[in-house]
Amino acid sequence: MENKCEYKCVNCGKAAGALYKTYGPSVLKLTKCENCKGIVDKYLEYDPVIVMIDLVLMSKEAQRHIIYNTDFKLYWKLFIILIMLETFGVWRNDSLLNIVINTVCDIQNNNTVNTTYLNLSYKFDLPEPWRTDCRGWVHRENHDVDLFIWEKDFYIQCISTFTGIVVFISTVHILMSLMKICTVQSDVSITRVLKAFSLANMSLLFTLPMLVWGTADTPPETRAIHYLLVFLYSFVVFYNAFIVLYESPKILTLLVLAASSIAKYQATFHVTPFIRRLLS
Ligand SMILES: [Zn+2]
Structure with missing residues (x-):
């Protein structure tokens, strides 16, 4: 209350x-x-x-208004809808994460209509556990459209995205709370963290134009630039939200946010192949 x-x-x-x-x-x-x-x-x-x-x-005043001075009871609906949206992008092979994975893992054609492989002259040389997980991101050759397989894959991706988000929120909250021990400040409740997260995560809605109007002919570079811009915008929005929430020094907030984002995408990258292996 x-x-x-x-x-x-x-x-x-x-x-x-x-x-x-x-x-x-x-x-x-x-x-x-x-x-x-x-x-x-x-x-x-x-x-x-x-x-x-x-x-x-990106006004911090407006964020404070929503996070502290309103009820904002619908935050958990927003939370779920935005997980669905993020999952949809990854499931369609159409997100910044997919572009990075396809490019780094050298997955040139992932049996989907969306080409998100960037042709770089540099080839990445990954260590073994990573290469195995890379192979886990390749869709099996499946020309007859089996809706059940695709539907199952949506749930797998959903769990994977959710795990990433849990890792992200916990990393931010644990690191920020550890830092707070040094300074004398009040605790931040988990409800408020979720409210701030859902609010900042709304920046994901800017991926919608590409998800809706992107076609098979859209060059992967265009997708990459669009999603990169959305990611940078979203990063600033999250930075503001965590400044409002934890009131920690700017540089620390920045470092914690960067570390948590890396942890999030790492988790998603490893969890998807893991679940696919479990279920196959
Ligand atoms: Zn004042």
Whole structure:
């Protein structure tokens, strides 16, 4: 349950007792922040569309408003829908992760309509456990379209993506909490972490144009550039969200975010072949 003292000033992040005071049935006055003297949460009077626009523009104030000063009860629905979207991209062989895997593992034609293999002059020389897992990402030659196999593969990919996300959130939370032991600051609840994650993960929606309008003729370079831009945007959004959430030094947040992202994609890369081996 939300505690009243957990409200925060959207400008400076200091805790606030109340967002507004009521004077009679129709008179509301927004509280001023004791620390920065600004209005604690100006977004209370804004239209949700404006809040959305500010979120897209990577505003930390709007993120604080959603994470601390609203109920945001639907975060878990958002969480599930975005896992589905991410899974869909990987399952279609159409995401930044697939482009990297196909290119590094030298998987030139993965029996799907989407070509996501970049023809680099450099060939990667991977150590053994990696090469085995690379082979696990190759789709078996299957020309008669067997819907059941594809459907099963969606569930496998879903578990794999979910594992990646769990690894990502746990790595961030554990590393950030370890750092907090050094500084004196309040704990961050797991509900808030999930809210911040779901909110920042909305940046994944920008992969939709390519997922919807990308065709078999779309060059892999175009896909790579699009997904790379979305990844960079998403990285900044997550960085802001974790600054808002943990209030740790910028450089530490950056390092933790980079390490957690690597851990996430590593996990997905190894889990998919693992489950496929288990089920075959
Ligand atoms: Zn303030």
